[in-house]
Amino acid sequence: MRTRSLSAGRRIGDRLTSIAVGAALIAVAGCAGGSDSSSSSSRGAVVFWHGYTDQEGKAITQLGREWNTAHPDQKVNVTFAGSNDDALKKTLASFVSGKAPGVAYEYGSSIATLAKRNQTQNLTSLVRSTPSFNWNDFFPAARQGATTPDGGIYGIPALVDNLSLVYNKKLFDAAGISYPTPSWTWTDFQNAARKLTDESKRQFGWAYVNDGSEDTVWRFIALLWQAGGDLLTPDNKKAAFASPAGLSAMRLLHDMAVTDHSVYLDAGDQQYQNLFNSGKIAMLWTGPWDLSGINKNISYGTQFLPGKVTHATIAGPDNYMLFNKNDRDTAWAFLQWLNSPEIHLRFSIATGHLPLRQSETRLPGYQDFLERYPANKVFVENLEKNVTKSRPNIPAYPKISQVIGTAVQSVLLGKAQPQAALDQAREQVDQILAAGA
């Protein structure tokens, strides 16, 4: 105790010293941050980051090799850069470290954030001035996913998915229900789900991802569109989902989850896939990526989503984005080739990815694709017919998504009534949009 009081005066001195040292360090950090990031990799091949694994990884590596053989002066270094889930983090880090890749695979949701960066290349003029690239040949969903609301093109489509109804035929047979048709209504869907639910066998008609993430949100947006509603006003200035359409969508979720108990609420661990394989869930709203995870002993079918006003579905487009001015020409040449109808169709056949371009479906090889992935036919038709709208690519979208996710979750858990949940969400979204504008 004695020594402590003795040293009190000294400790103040220590503190002053430490503050001085801290200030010096901050100055150092400031210098490091201030110096401009220079582009790397101009010396050699263009670095192409992807998160493809397994079949996809093999296919992209093979294509990269082919390109490099044919274009020894425009080499591309196809590099696995970790899971796509971490792509944005890794890209941002590369901006900080000054070693941005020439091209990277990015989730569609990242485009609004990345488009604001100096490093991100605006591709509008390249795309517009290259008629042979045939931009309008891409499915609308793919084009929308690569474009910001001001019309700037910041990405080259890499993948386009959408949701369809995937159902277990055996469970339908057992319940004596006929398979879903393209003209199924919400009522047909809800009734079927109820009949396919069996408490004693712990069997559910439908599954809904209920972690409040975008996984929760995009299925709700599909419902909203099917009912004729939309998320925001056309100018993206105000919420538009607290409408009769929004209410009917929320009511459907409420009736099925809370009243009928016909929905398995997935906590976000994607267990619904395994439960589908175990015959515990009869219907999923999911995309082509889940099909390769369905076990061979499960006989399943795919169908358009049920409808109310329309049978709208929602697409999840991802992009290749360019981050390096010096690499731009080579990267652009490579991506033009990679996304040409013939080459992309080959990639699709190898991986089960949907075609990106309408013209791919007219190539002779497309029949091979359908033969190999018969269930994908519905998804491709969806791209042609039922993907008419897209999520707004605005910087505020992630915040809006969080609000909607919470609203949907509270309805599914029976913690809020549909109208109340919508009203509260509308208030918050309007606030976000007002602050962001």
Added chain:
Amino acid sequence: MAGALVRPAPGTRAGPARRPRPRVRSRRPSRLHLILAPLAALMLAPLVWMVLLSISTQEETRRFPPGLPGGIRWQNYTAAWSEGPFGHWLLNSTIVTTGCVVSNLVLCSLAGYAFARIRFFGSRVVFVGVLATLMVPFQIVMLPTLIVMRGLHLVDTLGALMGPNLATPFGVFLMRQFFTTLPRELEEAARIDGAGRLRTLTRVLLPLMGPTLATLSVLTFLSIWNDFLWPLIAIQSPGNMTIQMGLQNFQGSHLTNWPVLMAGTVMSQIPVLVVFLIAQRFFVRSIAATGFR
């Protein structure tokens, strides 16, 4: 290195012969097994589960609730090994981890001893400052740390992985705490004999710190070996990837090949378990505890 640090110095009285030996007990198995066995089962469950997944077929892992595999598929292990440069990833991880463990043993012993036993100007503030570096979540300091790395031209090198871990607040704190458990008389006796501080530390005190140094080694090894986020951010070239980044190769964004991922994971954890097995041999009462007074 760990061995060198914890070897009993010639000056101390204890030799292996004085290792406490089990007293004569009845041959009946101890009743402690009744508590220890269920405890072990509870703790081992994930490892068992991982091993079971790693020998399953993909179809078997796609069931819920999960069941036992129908047979043993060792192919998953060969698939994991040959999918990428597994050996190379292991090598990178080993280089980084070993370097950091050795450096921590030395630097944290020095600093921990000084913080525990030397009263010097500013020691308390500096000590809290060391701990303070851990009080801002990594998610926030991750990108600023990268700025420091860029200033040092270490981005995308193994140096970037080692730098922040050469001396850890964990090691400094742990050593400081455990140096306070050694009786002061030991040190004072050595100093009266004319030994300098460094000599006292290396010849008298450190030999008594075997269990602590072993603990420091294991836990440092573990945390650096398992680190994922920092390598992901700091490393770009495939040649500099560590094992944890390599395991990402088996983890697709939509579909994960669980058997192969688990086979890779099990293989990647073997070095950690081996290090633990070696280290826990030092978990015997330190010699001095019996030799002293």
Added chain:
Amino acid sequence: MTSVTSGMAARAARGDTAGHRPRRADHFAGWAFVSPAVLLIGLFGLVPVAWSMILSFQETDLTSPGTWTGAANYRQMVHDPVFWQAARHTVVYCALFVPITMTLAIPIAVLLNQKVRGITFYRMAVFVPLVTSTVATGVIFNWLYNPQFGPINAGLSKLGLPQQGFFQSSAQALPSVVGMTVWGWLGFAVIIYLSALQHVPRDLMEAAALDGCGRVRAFWRIELPLLAPASAFLLVWLTINALQLFDEVYVTTKGGPLHASTVLVYYLYQQAFVVFEGGYAAAIGTALFLVILVVTVVQLWLGRRSSPYEAG
């Protein structure tokens, strides 16, 4: 018994009052010993921390210097209900996790310090959860806790007990995370205690045995007080980590349902990397820093008072 305890007390007393005045050589030696570690930690630790504090006064995306906004981020924080909710969850989590982990770890460490056949195996078993990646732990606990198909609820229904919601229930999500993290961290605390037990002088325990002091009493009287430095270490260390809980939430509940398990660092992560409010995230980080700093200093001070050997 008396001889043992009085000896200890004498030693402790000597330790406490050994406070000779520091000499110049001590200052020099102290700095020489700590400077390699301190410089490294300062370079790689302090600079980023200072940098992140600067960011907290800006509107920024964390990667490029942003615009100065003064204390706007802090004002926003004070009026943000989710922030306070997250702060409350963090405190509750910490208040449950730290004492439970430490209380469970001591008896297990004592057990693992016995001479029993196969003790190496048992020690390794306790170590295994530490080695297991958080992702794998998350998958396992998602299954164990699954309300419809998980084994825990299956067991409860066999016993005729009501079914629980665990991660999917607003009321139970946070306690469920506590259960998962105690399991995951127990091995860490046990190893620290186990190595601390090696420092308990054997002669003390033998003397206690000769004095006819029972094992249990010897533990309370001798071993437990000598574990104080280890306990002080664990208290500080587990608290620092508990207040920064993230990984386990990220791989299981994602902060839900309805924010029920949103803790501060998870909220901060969302702000930084989901909605890109880097400056706001840095402000949360700075606030958390100050809280942890105060808690740690208080804990260190308490630890010093309770330590048998430490000089004051």
